[in-house]
Amino acid sequence: MGIQERKEREKEQRKAVIMACATKIFLAKGFVNATMEDIAVCSELSKATLYVYFKNKEEIILHVMNAVLCRLTELMETSMSRAKSAPDKISLIVEAYMDFYSDFNAQYELLSSQESTAGMDFVSLECYKDYVAQYNKFWDTLCAPVNVALEDGYFSKEFSAVEIAVTLWSTIKGLMQNMDKVVKTQNCPDYQKMVAENKVNYNDFQTELLALDYKKMLRHLSDSVIKSFQQQ
Amino acid sequence: MGIQERKEREKEQRKAVIMACATKIFLAKGFVNATMEDIAVCSELSKATLYVYFKNKEEIILHVMNAVLCRLTELMETSMSRAKSAPDKISLIVEAYMDFYSDFNAQYELLSSQESTAGMDFVSLECYKDYVAQYNKFWDTLCAPVNVALEDGYFSKEFSAVEIAVTLWSTIKGLMQNMDKVVKTQNCPDYQKMVAENKVNYNDFQTELLALDYKKMLRHLSDSVIKSFQQQ
Amino acid sequence: MGIQERKEREKEQRKAVIMACATKIFLAKGFVNATMEDIAVCSELSKATLYVYFKNKEEIILHVMNAVLCRLTELMETSMSRAKSAPDKISLIVEAYMDFYSDFNAQYELLSSQESTAGMDFVSLECYKDYVAQYNKFWDTLCAPVNVALEDGYFSKEFSAVEIAVTLWSTIKGLMQNMDKVVKTQNCPDYQKMVAENKVNYNDFQTELLALDYKKMLRHLSDSVIKSFQQQ
Amino acid sequence: MGIQERKEREKEQRKAVIMACATKIFLAKGFVNATMEDIAVCSELSKATLYVYFKNKEEIILHVMNAVLCRLTELMETSMSRAKSAPDKISLIVEAYMDFYSDFNAQYELLSSQESTAGMDFVSLECYKDYVAQYNKFWDTLCAPVNVALEDGYFSKEFSAVEIAVTLWSTIKGLMQNMDKVVKTQNCPDYQKMVAENKVNYNDFQTELLALDYKKMLRHLSDSVIKSFQQQ
DNA sequence: TATGAATGAGGTTTCATTCAT
DNA sequence: TATGAATGAAACCTCATTCAT
Numbered sequence: 023m024g025i026q027e028r029k030e031r032e033k034e035q036r037k038a039v040i041m042a043c044a045t046k047i048f049l050a051k052g053f054v055n056a057t058m059e060d061i062a063v064c065s066e067l068s069k070a071t072l073y074v075y076f077k078n079k080e081e082i083i084l085h086v087m088n089a090v091l092c093r094l095t096e097l098m099e100t101s102m103s104r105a106k107s108a109p110d111k112i113s114l115i116v117e118a119y120m121d122f123y124s125d126f127n128a129q130y131e132l133l134s135s136q137e138s139t140a141g142m143d144f145v146s147l148e149c150y151k152d153y154v155a156q157y158n159k160f161w162d163t164l165c166a167p168v169n170v171a172l173e174d175g176y177f178s179k180e181f182s183a184v185e186i187a188v189t190l191w192s193t194i195k196g197l198m199q200n201m202d203k204v205v206k207t208q209n210c211p212d213y214q215k216m217v218a219e220n221k222v223n224y225n226d227f228q229t230e231l232l233a234l235d236y237k238k239m240l241r242h243l244s245d246s247v248i249k250s251f252q253q254q
Numbered sequence: 255m256g257i258q259e260r261k262e263r264e265k266e267q268r269k270a271v272i273m274a275c276a277t278k279i280f281l282a283k284g285f286v287n288a289t290m291e292d293i294a295v296c297s298e299l300s301k302a303t304l305y306v307y308f309k310n311k312e313e314i315i316l317h318v319m320n321a322v323l324c325r326l327t328e329l330m331e332t333s334m335s336r337a338k339s340a341p342d343k344i345s346l347i348v349e350a351y352m353d354f355y356s357d358f359n360a361q362y363e364l365l366s367s368q369e370s371t372a373g374m375d376f377v378s379l380e381c382y383k384d385y386v387a388q389y390n391k392f393w394d395t396l397c398a399p400v401n402v403a404l405e406d407g408y409f410s411k412e413f414s415a416v417e418i419a420v421t422l423w424s425t426i427k428g429l430m431q432n433m434d435k436v437v438k439t440q441n442c443p444d445y446q447k448m449v450a451e452n453k454v455n456y457n458d459f460q461t462e463l464l465a466l467d468y469k470k471m472l473r474h475l476s477d478s479v480i481k482s483f484q485q486q
Numbered sequence: 487m488g489i490q491e492r493k494e495r496e497k498e499q500r501k502a503v504i505m506a507c508a509t510k511i512f513l514a515k516g517f518v519n520a521t522m523e524d525i526a527v528c529s530e531l532s533k534a535t536l537y538v539y540f541k542n543k544e545e546i547i548l549h550v551m552n553a554v555l556c557r558l559t560e561l562m563e564t565s566m567s568r569a570k571s572a573p574d575k576i577s578l579i580v581e582a583y584m585d586f587y588s589d590f591n592a593q594y595e596l597l598s599s600q601e602s603t604a605g606m607d608f609v610s611l612e613c614y615k616d617y618v619a620q621y622n623k624f625w626d627t628l629c630a631p632v633n634v635a636l637e638d639g640y641f642s643k644e645f646s647a648v649e650i651a652v653t654l655w656s657t658i659k660g661l662m663q664n665m666d667k668v669v670k671t672q673n674c675p676d677y678q679k680m681v682a683e684n685k686v687n688y689n690d691f692q693t694e695l696l697a698l699d700y701k702k703m704l705r706h707l708s709d710s711v712i713k714s715f716q717q718q
Numbered sequence: 719m720g721i722q723e724r725k726e727r728e729k730e731q732r733k734a735v736i737m738a739c740a741t742k743i744f745l746a747k748g749f750v751n752a753t754m755e756d757i758a759v760c761s762e763l764s765k766a767t768l769y770v771y772f773k774n775k776e777e778i779i780l781h782v783m784n785a786v787l788c789r790l791t792e793l794m795e796t797s798m799s800r801a802k803s804a805p806d807k808i809s810l811i812v813e814a815y816m817d818f819y820s821d822f823n824a825q826y827e828l829l830s831s832q833e834s835t836a837g838m839d840f841v842s843l844e845c846y847k848d849y850v851a852q853y854n855k856f857w858d859t860l861c862a863p864v865n866v867a868l869e870d871g872y873f874s875k876e877f878s879a880v881e882i883a884v885t886l887w888s889t890i891k892g893l894m895q896n897m898d899k900v901v902k903t904q905n906c907p908d909y910q911k912m913v914a915e916n917k918v919n920y921n922d923f924q925t926e927l928l929a930l931d932y933k934k935m936l937r938h939l940s941d942s943v944i945k946s947f948q949q950q
Numbered sequence: 951t952a953t954g955a956a957t958g959a960g961g962t963t964t965c966a967t968t969c970a971t
Numbered sequence: 972t973a974t975g976a977a978t979g980a981a982a983c984c985t986c987a988t989t990c991a992t
Contacts, residue, residue, distance in 0.1 A: 052286065054284070054286035054287065055286060150448070181471075181474070182462075184462045184463065184466065185471055188429075188432060188466065188471070189429065189471055189475055191432075192428040192429040192432040193428050193429060193475065194428070195428050195432075196424040196426070196427050196428015196429065196431065197420075197421065197424040197425060197428065199424070199428065200420060200423070200424040200427075216382070227390055227393050227394075227416070230416050231416065231420070234416065234417055234420065235417075239413070239417055239420070239421055242421075242482065243421060243425065243479070243482075245482075246479060246481075246482030247475070247479075249478075249482075250474065250475075250477075250478030250482075
């Protein structure tokens, strides 16, 4: 009896391991450049085994994206529950973004991977539906407190709840992404090699970018954006 | 020598044609999915001929990115030259972003392609240096009026010029990208097919996203961000 | 010991189930395209279990072919036993063919599967010998009454017993196979789809083929062939 | 100018070489077991090159089958043209079958390959249509003189032209196939090895089958079948 | 006996790149 | 300069088979 459960658990763990490895590889090389071989080696499994757990490569990334989005949504909900008022909830959501980024740093990028779901011919319908559901849930979570704030007269009616939510989210995401890209370029082995061989120089600008206090910038940004939607 | 020059000119024209085609293909299918065959067909040349003009596929994309960045920088400069004061210049830069997006719409995404310069082992040093130079020039152009505005006391000294420039740029880029993604998902043939077959439903949220007035949102956003950095 | 016997019996039953499923799958997809997975699912057993009962995939098909051949031989014997004279026996054998085809329809094709015994490296010797024995028994059964008819002077001595038997058998098999192929092409989902999409048209010829009265043709054929070997 | 043509011709020759090799391999191992690697090695080309000349494996076999059918139809037409009367034409068609078999022996089997066109998902429409057209032309050629013979009162009206043609063709094909199978089993290396190792014995029956005078049998058969359809 | 899990070996196909002409 | 032809290398995926339990 317990044996059944243990097996079930082990299987889930395997799946999780594969997904963790896949995430790592996808982030390092991009979805298209990542190979099943890469993932297999990283998971210490054979390529064939991957296909026992996932139908194909596309389903792996969709599962990964789903998991990331799910984790973020959870964080947002947890964070929000700490506040009573809608405005406070909104501020806390921004905090949640940042926590998420700190904790799951790398995974973050996947959410904005440009390949998204376009051209995903071979995913099973079920898998795709799961993702769409999670996607919608994420936006609902994001819009909910904005809606309340609108009804309460905290926000001006000039913009709709969706407009406010989209602006907040895109804005913060944009800044985080930028930060991520700078860090990545700097960490990219090819780039480091070129610098080491004096073929390319770090210039002052890049050095300055790396030194920025992003947390401070993010907080300033979110405060400003929220404020800009408030009633005067 | 006239003959020499004509040949030179023709060569440049060929190169431009190839790059134009490459840009089109890269945008439509992403860098990794685009094939040399695609570019050759679009240019009405043979695959082998592409290698006469470019060392390899990676150099093509680097040239394309360079050209796009160059175009954007030009637009910013032109736009800025219409104003005298630094604050006005900054506002106009935002306008330049939007014009650029309107004119070159899809090209926009290329600038933030995650595949960008990571893993570009095979580009020639010269080519890579050109790109880095253009990249630095872009940021310089962006920071210049911010610096002036800072010195003039228009902006508070709480944030550095780079911080302000990065925030402005990342923010607007984030919102534009979001818009782009929504449009692209909606236009993706696979997605349309799934909707047509009733496997996935447009939900209210997505419909609302499509209907948003992004220009208005962008203007509101840039105004707010600029204002947030001003002296009180 | 009763327990021993029951186990033995159960084992045989399992084997029979697997073979029945295998037959179904082989006929539907061809031997090479059929997978152990297919057979396992159809038998409601795990893939691994199949290997408890059969050494490998090749042995399964050899067993199946054996069983089919055995069944046909039985039918021929039963049919023949209803007559006294050799000529009557021969006529009845033809009837047996047709009954077999009616009853086991699709199984028929298996007997002439070109993949048959070529390249069967991995079957156990015993298994292969069984098949050869059954094959010889089949031909003996077929030749026996022909031999008698020859000795009785019913058939002309111009042809040997084997020649007569081979002609009869090949001839009837040829016609049956043709019939089978027409029906199968018509039933093939891909083909139907192409017709539905107007990519290929049924033409008058194919329509006519489907409408033929094969039983009548078969009877005419066997009568004519038998008659052609008779003494004038 | 001549250069253009020469290239064209060389290309056709390459295609022909590939098809010849493919035919050889398909016959030796069956369509499914044959690999592109096999064909490449046999053609002394790389695997990739095969894809320059044919869209995929399925199109190769369809082209091969088409060519074989085309060759047979030609032979039938040439043969028929030597006679004036319909009955003579029909006899000559049978001769053509036999010539074809003698000359193109191996290719023959492909025509009755059980895999035929079922499950051919990936062939281009054009390629498939070519095959269907050839297939129809073959039957037309076969039925034409039968029709004339029917109208002339040479054949009894009890059977239609199609019925007569189908019977003739299936019957002769059946006998030829049988002959082929016996020869092949005998020539199969695995089988020879088993015999050499005394694991299986040639028995009298198989020996006798090999020794049969098939040409004589075929002629007897076709004469008998034709006669059976004649007016009494 | 029965099986869940794992995999080695191998199949088809794609594509950036080269090279003789 | 321009290209048709050819290919090496690698990617995704499948499946018969094994093995510990």
